[in-house]
Structure formats: structure tokens, C-alpha cells
Amino acid sequence: MSDSTDMSAKREQLVVERVPKGLLIGGRWRPAKDGREYEVEDPSTAQPLCAVPDAGAEDARAAMDAAAAAQAGWAATAPRERGEILRRAYELIVERQNDLALLMTLEMGKPVAESRGEILYAAEFFRWFAEEAVRVDGGWATAPDGNGRIWVMRQPVGPALLITPWNFPMAMGTRKIGPAVAAGCTMIVKPAHQTPLSMLALAEILGNAGLPDGVLNVLTTSRPGEVSTPLLEDPRLRKLSFTGSTGVGQKLIGQSAAGVLRTSMELGGNAPLIVCADADLEKAVEGAAIAKMRNIGEACTAANRMYVHQDLAEAFTGRLAEKLGSMVVGRGTEPDAQVGPLIDSAGLGKVDRLVRDAVGVGARVVTGGEPLSGRPGYFYPPTVLADVPADAAMLREEIFGPVAPVVTFTDDDEAIRLANDTVFGLVSYVFTESLRRGIRYAERLETGMLGLNKGVVSTPAAPFGGVKQSGIGREGGFVGIDEYLEIKYVAVDV
Ligand code: NAP
Numbered sequence: 001m002s003d004s005t006d007m008s009a010k011r012e013q014l015v016v017e018r019v020p021k022g023l024l025i026g027g028r029w030r031p032a033k034d035g036r037e038y039e040v041e042d043p044s045t046a047q048p049l050c051a052v053p054d055a056g057a058e059d060a061r062a063a064m065d066a067a068a069a070a071q072a073g074w075a076a077t078a079p080r081e082r083g084e085i086l087r088r089a090y091e092l093i094v095e096r097q098n099d100l101a102l103l104m105t106l107e108m109g110k111p112v113a114e115s116r117g118e119i120l121y122a123a124e125f126f127r128w129f130a131e132e133a134v135r136v137d138g139g140w141a142t143a144p145d146g147n148g149r150i151w152v153m154r155q156p157v158g159p160a161l162l163i164t165p166w167n168f169p170m171a172m173g174t175r176k177i178g179p180a181v182a183a184g185c186t187m188i189v190k191p192a193h194q195t196p197l198s199m200l201a202l203a204e205i206l207g208n209a210g211l212p213d214g215v216l217n218v219l220t221t222s223r224p225g226e227v228s229t230p231l232l233e234d235p236r237l238r239k240l241s242f243t244g245s246t247g248v249g250q251k252l253i254g255q256s257a258a259g260v261l262r263t264s265m266e267l268g269g270n271a272p273l274i275v276c277a278d279a280d281l282e283k284a285v286e287g288a289a290i291a292k293m294r295n296i297g298e299a300c301t302a303a304n305r306m307y308v309h310q311d312l313a314e315a316f317t318g319r320l321a322e323k324l325g326s327m328v329v330g331r332g333t334e335p336d337a338q339v340g341p342l343i344d345s346a347g348l349g350k351v352d353r354l355v356r357d358a359v360g361v362g363a364r365v366v367t368g369g370e371p372l373s374g375r376p377g378y379f380y381p382p383t384v385l386a387d388v389p390a391d392a393a394m395l396r397e398e399i400f401g402p403v404a405p406v407v408t409f410t411d412d413d414e415a416i417r418l419a420n421d422t423v424f425g426l427v428s429y430v431f432t433e434s435l436r437r438g439i440r441y442a443e444r445l446e447t448g449m450l451g452l453n454k455g456v457v458s459t460p461a462a463p464f465g466g467v468k469q470s471g472i473g474r475e476g477g478f479v480g481i482d483e484y485l486e487i488k489y490v491a492v493d494v
Pocket of ligand 1: 163164165166167168172190191192193194221222223224225228243244245246248249251252265266267268269299300301398426466470471
């Protein structure tokens with residue numbers, strides 16, 4: 001081992017060692033009640049990184065007790081103080097971005113530069129909601145008959161369960177924790193089993209920033225149902241915010257019915273990316289590459305289906321294949337790596353199955369098309385497929401990997417019909433140089449968000465969310481805090 005390899009390995013070990021490996025309940029780090037632990041894996045080596053507690057039902061009840069006990073005091077804490085805690089946490093995240101980025105890469109796989117991008121994006125949610133904490137307003141009106149007054153106030157919903165996915169281990173957390181803290185809700189966070197370390201590091205930062213004990217409780221677990229079910233059945237829980245697959249979301253909506261919980265659901269996507277005949281080809285290829293390859297294609301916002309006007313299809317496909325095919329695949333810690341491993345063997349297996357299915361029904365491989373062999377970890381190369389037929393499964397299912405299927409269309413009506421032919425409706429992308437055409441697409445696409453000549457839509461300042469089976473509610477923007485507030489109306493006699 002060379003000196004520099006040795007130093008890198010030591011630094012990796014150190015950032016993992018520094019993370020508190022406990023359940024955070026009522027301000028204390030503790031092991032699971034039954035002593036169980038599970039191993040966290042590095043997807044680039046398929047080797048374990050460390051073990052974390054494997055929470056069960058008893059731990060969930062303890063976390064619920066802590067969140068319920070802290071709720072009244074937290075709701076009564078001055079909004080400015082809540083905002084200042086978020087602001088301090090924002091600054092600490094930015095200060096520690098290098099270690100946090102390495103940690104995220106080790107457990108999730110994406111290249112360190114992308115992890116750093118996520119860390120800063122995640123921190124921005126805290127900065128945004130630090131500012132929103134002091135802007136929760138209400139209303140006052142004279143009743144129409146003049147005999148009374150209508151007073152409307154907004155108050156925290158109450159203890160919330162926040163369940164997050166592995167693909168953006170920190171940003172999907174801060175997008176929920178930020179508004180919950182700002183609104184005055186206490187919470188129990190359950191990160192994905194593959195990526196608990198970023199959330200544990202974030203919880204420690206919030207503690208350092210002054211978040212009182214019991215406001216944020218964290219349960220790491222490999223048995224999600226055992227933890228979520230007692231919480232969803234507990235009448236003290238008032239809110240569920242979930243980011244993950246539509247299938248799990250549907251199940252959780254069902255379980256939330258008993259307690260009539262407020263729910264926010266950020267679910268799966270199947271984003272169409274439409275390149276119109278009048279698109280700027282360079283801009284479209286650039287946007288498509290970003291919309292496809294951000295996060296190794298493991299994003300709910302990833303362009304899942306590329307619909308390209310027949311006049312541009314050949315040029316677009318060739319340029320995209322050139323661009324994606326030249327990307328460097330490697331362990332996320334390697335300085336020149338641009339494409340890391342997929343999250344686990346199930347993720348790799350799904351991408352492989354979808355590509356084989358598409359090729360089996362007639363798609364043509366332009367670049368990539370086979371999992372990388374001869375190395376550990378779950379690597380799949382950037383892949384572009386042309387002439388993908390309508391019955392290919394990847395046009396219906398989220399690919400969640402670096403695979404771009406290209407389909408041609410002849411006119412706008414056809415493109416819109418194809419784009420809307422899905423149960424999902426999270427995000428769409430349209431490339432056109434005509435504003436008039438862009439407006440028509442924006443109005444007719446069934447989508448929660450649209451990238452018009454842009455391959456990335458995410459920003460803490462905008463309302464993020466989907467329609468149809470992609471979700472309920474919005475995160476970020478001015479409306480993000482509303483998900484954590486109840487409206488109370490007081491009829492005043494005067
Ligand atoms: P997932 O399998 O649905 O898991 C998401 C979270 O739910 C994880 O924490 C998981 O825990 C937990 N979970 C699984 N089964 C559960 C159960 N029965 N009860 C309670 N919790 C349960 O999704 P994923 O594979 O992690 O994430 C990828 C999906 O998330 C994709 O569909 C993607 O589109 C979607 N996503 C959506 C958005 C958005 O904003 N719309 C953003 C990012 C990702 P375990 O890890 O322990 O299984």
C-alpha cells in the first residue's frame with residue numbers, strides 16, 4: 001500500500017469512527033433495547049463499514065415518549081430561537097462539508113464531489129427554513145355580518161415521523177427536519193437502512209447547534225415495519241412525512257388512516273425528457289446528461305424516458321452516447337470518478353433486468369449495456385439505448401440507474417400523450433427554443449415540476465413534489481413549512 005493510499009484509508013476509517021453509533025432518544029445515544037445491530041455496507045467494495053443499532057418496537061415507543069414529552073416546550077420556544085438553531089446547524093454543515101461528503105460517499109457510493117454538492121444543498125434547507133421560522137403568520141377578519149371576528153392562527157402539527165430514502169441521505173432529511181424544526185414540531189427520524197451514518201452525523205450537528213433533547217430522535221433499523229407500525233398506531237403521533245417508493249408510500253398511507261394522520265408523500269417518478277424539433281441540440285444533450293446522470297441515475301427526478309423528435313433523434317442519441325460513454329466509472333473516493341456504484345445488489349439486478357428486457361423486445365445498445373465485471377461492488381456503466389419499443393418495462397418502471405432509453409416522436413401531441421401515459425407525475429423536462437411551445441407543454445404535462453431547458457429543478461426555494469402516484473404535498477419553498485402547521489380558527493364575539 002502506498003503512503004497516500006494508506007492515508008486515504010485512515011481518513012475513511014476516521015470519518016466512519018467519528019459518527020455516533022447509537023439510537024438518539026431524548027438526547028441520549030443508546031444501543032437498541034434488545035442489543036441488536038446491523039452492518040452498513042460500502043457499495044463500492046461490498047464490504048462492511050461499521051455496525052449501527054437495529055431498533056425495534058420498544059425503541060420506537062421510547063422515541064415516541066421522548067418526542068411527545070418535548071412537544072409542548074418546543075412549540076412554545078421562540079420562533080427566532082428555532083431559526084437560530086437551524087442557522088447554526090447550516091453553518092456547521094458547511095464547515096464540516098469535506099468529512100460529511102466522504103462519509104456519504106462511503107455509505108452511498110456517489111463521487112465525493114457530488115456528495116459535497118448534496119451536503120451543501122441539504123444545508124440550504126436549514127438556511128431557508130431558519131428564515132421561514134419567523135414568518136408563520138395568521139389572519140384576522142371581520143365576519144361578513146359584522147357581528148364577530150374571524151381569527152386564524154397556525155400552530156405546529158405535533159410529533160412527526162420522518163422516513164427518508166438512501167439516495168440523498170442528507171438532503172431528504174433536512175428537507176423535512178428543517179420545516180419541522182422551524183414550525184415547532186418534535187420528530188422521530190428513520191433513515192434508510194443502507195445510509196444511516198449521514199443522518200447520525202446530522203443529528204449530532206443539530207445537537208451541537210443547540211437543538212433541545214427530545215426534539216429530534218433517530219432510529220436506525222433494518223426492520224422498518226417493526227419500528228413504523230407502533231409509531232403509526234400511537235395516537236400521540238400527528239404527522240407522517242415519507243420519501244421513498246410509491247409501493248411503500250401506499251402502504252404507509254393505508255396505515256396512517258387509523259390515526260387520520262397528516263401525510264406528506266414524496267414518492268417515485270418516471271420523468272419524461274422531451275426534445276422538440278426546435279431544441280438547441282447542445283443544450284438538450286447537456287440537460288439530458290445532467291437529468292440522467294445526477295446521483296448515478298438514482299434520483300426520483302432522473303430522466304427515465306427520453307422522447308426525441310425524429311429529426312433530431314440520431315444526432316441527439318449519438319451525442320448523448322458519446323458524452324455518457326466517456327464518463328469515468330469508479331469508486332466515489334477516486335478523484336476522477338464521475339459514476340459510482342449502484343446502492344446494492346438488488347439495485348444492480350434491477351437495472352440489469354430492465355436493460356435485458358428492453359434489448360429482448362428490440363432496443364439497440366448504443367453504449368454500455370452490461371454490468372461491469374471483474375471488480376467488487378455494484379457498478380453499471382452509463383448506457384444509452386435507441387429504438388426502445390413501447391412495451392419495454394423501463395418505460396413504465398423507475399430505472400434508478402445510469403440508463404437512458406431514447407424513443408422518437410413526430411409531433412407535440414404525440415410527445416405529450418406519451419409523457420402523460422404513466423401513473424407517475426413528479427417531474428418532466430422539455431427542451432425547445434420556442435417560449436410559446438414551452439408554455440403549451442407546461443400547461444398540458446401532468447407533472448408536479450417541469451425543467452424548461454434545464455436538467456435540474458431542485459432548489460430549497462421552490463415547492464418540490466409530484467402529482468398522481470408521485471405524491472401528496474410539497475417540500476421547500478414558501479409552502480414547505482405548511483406541511484408541519486395546523487390551522488386553528490377562533491370565532492370571536494365582539
Ligand atoms: P423505499 O424502499 O420505499 O424506502 C424508503 C424508506 O422507507 C426507507 O427508509 C425504508 O427503510 C422505509 N421503509 C421500507 N419499508 C417500510 C415499511 N414497511 N414501513 C416503514 N418504512 C419502510 O425507497 P428507497 O429504495 O429507499 O428509495 C428510492 C425511492 O424513493 C424511489 O422510488 C424514488 O423515486 C423515491 N424518492 C422520491 C423522492 C421524491 O422527492 N419524490 C426523493 C427521493 C427518492 P429501509 O431502508 O429499512 O427499507
